[in-house]
Structure formats: structure tokens, C-alpha cells
Amino acid sequence: GNSVTQMEGPVTLSEEAFLTINCTYTATGYPSLFWYVQYPGEGLQLLLKATKADDKGSNKGFEATYRKETTSFHLEKGSVQVSDSAVYFCALTDRRDSNYQLIWGAGTKLIIKP
Amino acid sequence: NAGVTQTPKFRILKIGQSMTLQCTQDMNHNYMYWYRQDPGMGLKLIYYSVGAGITDKGEVPNGYNVSRSTTEDFPLRLELAAPSQTSVYFCASSLRSLNYGYTFGSGTRLTVV
Numbered sequence: 001g002n003s004v005t006q007m008e009g010p011v012t013l014s015e016e017a018f019l020t021i022n023c024t025y026t027a028t029g030y031p032s033l034f035w036y037v038q039y040p041g042e043g044l045q046l047l048l049k050a051t052k053a054d055d056k057g058s059n060k061g062f063e064a065t066y067r068k069e070t071t072s073f074h075l076e077k078g079s080v081q082v083s084d085s086a087v088y089f090c091a092l093t094d095r096r097d098s099n100y101q102l103i104w105g106a107g108t109k110l111i112i113k114p
Numbered sequence: 115n116a117g118v119t120q121t122p123k124f125r126i127l128k129i130g131q132s133m134t135l136q137c138t139q140d141m142n143h144n145y146m147y148w149y150r151q152d153p154g155m156g157l158k159l160i161y162y163s164v165g166a167g168i169t170d171k172g173e174v175p176n177g178y179n180v181s182r183s184t185t186e187d188f189p190l191r192l193e194l195a196a197p198s199q200t201s202v203y204f205c206a207s208s209l210r211s212l213n214y215g216y217t218f219g220s221g222t223r224l225t226v227v
Contacts, residue, residue, distance in 0.1 A: 049215055
């Protein structure tokens with residue numbers, strides 16, 4: 001079945017550091033891939049997405065490239081800020097899978113220290 | 115453009131009480147979902163609906179019920195509240211094409227004492 005695996009957190013970085021949060025997936029068909037962000041005390045917001053291989057999603061300085069050869073969708077940011085502290089969720093939906101849902105990773109907590 | 119609206123934002127229940135968490139979306143989305151998120155944990159799907167009159171169980175449906183009489187509304191009913199149902203509850207909706215992802219509500223923080 002389809003699944004998403006994220007690196008365990010928390011990930012703790014200093015301000016202006018380079019960020020990578022790893023996400024790999026298993027899918028039987030042709031997934032679309034998503035990153036969601038959850039700031040403290042809030043709901044989840046769509047951060048970026050990619051719908052086909054080699055697509056790059058980007059938003060707010062974050063980027064992720066859909067790598068079909070490595071089944072990965074790693075989230076990156078060149079210089080993080082304290083305001084990026086949040087929980088990040090990787091997710092997929094498979095267009096050939098009729099389960100009507102996104103498949104979620106467990107989430108990775110990011111802590112940015114000044 | 116309200117998106118997904120959840121009420122109430124906070125609630126404290128006593129063991130054995132019942133309540134309904136409200137969820138309304140104004141985007142004409144076909145699919146709606148209820149998730150719970152326990153402290154420090156990921157999302158667990160409780161129930162979902164692919165259209166008015168159609169609902170189905172998710173991963174953790176026990177102790178909950180739902181209905182979908184209109185496209186806009188998807189209330190979640192807790193019967194006989196238990197401490198294990200202390201959690202944050204999120205409602206979400208999506209178009210029939212999941213390629214646009216979900217839109218989430220801001221959540222309901224429920225404590226059962």
C-alpha cells in the first residue's frame with residue numbers, strides 16, 4: 001500500500017542555517033506530493049506541492065523536488081528563521097488509488113533557535 | 115472567503131457527556147474529513163465523506179459518529195465522552211481531485227475530565 005516516511009524530530013537548528021527534512025514515499029501509481037506546515041496552536045496549512053516527477057514546489061523560501069527515481073520529496077530552505085518553527089507534514093495522494101484520502105507522514109517538529 | 119469553519123474552538127467535557135463538533139465549508143468541496151491529533155503525534159482519520167449522504171470510517175472511528183446531510187456541513191458527534199478522546203480535532207475538505215490537497219479548519223481542542 002501507499003505510505004510516507006519522514007525523518008524523526010525534533011530537528012533543532014540555529015537561525016540562518018540550511019534546512020533539510022527528509023520525506024520518502026511508497027506508491028503503486030502516480031502520486032501527487034505535498035508538504036503541510038502546522039504552526040503552534042494552529043491547523044495545518046498547505047506549504048507546497050508537486051504533481052509529477054521532476055516538478056519543484058516552492059513557497060515562502062521552502063522548496064521540494066519530486067524525485068521519482070529515489071521516491072523522495074525532501075523539504076529544503078536555505079536560511080531558516082525563528083518563525084519557521086513548526087511541525088511539517090509530508091503527504092501523498094495517488095491518482096490511481098480510490099481511497100479518497102491523503103496519506104500522511106508522522107510529522108517532523110522543527111525548532112529554530114535565535 | 116471563510117474556508118473551513120470549526121466550532122467550538124475549546125471545550126471541556128465531563129466523562130459520559132456528549133457533544134457535537136461542528137464543521138462547515140463554503141468552497142463546495144465534495145470530500146470532507148475528521149482527524150484527531152494527540153499531543154506530539156500525527157493525524158489519525160476518524161471519519162470521512164465523499165458527498166452528501168455518504169460517510170465511511172477511518173482509522174479510529176470508535177466512540178464517534180458523523181452525518182453529511184448537506185455538502186457544506188459535516189458534524190462529528192461524541193457519545194459518552196471518555197478521557198481517551200482528549201485531543202485536538204481537525205476538520206478538512208477537498209475537491210474531488212485530491213491534487214489540490216486539503217483545506218483544514220483551525221481545530222477544536224477537547225478535554226474530557
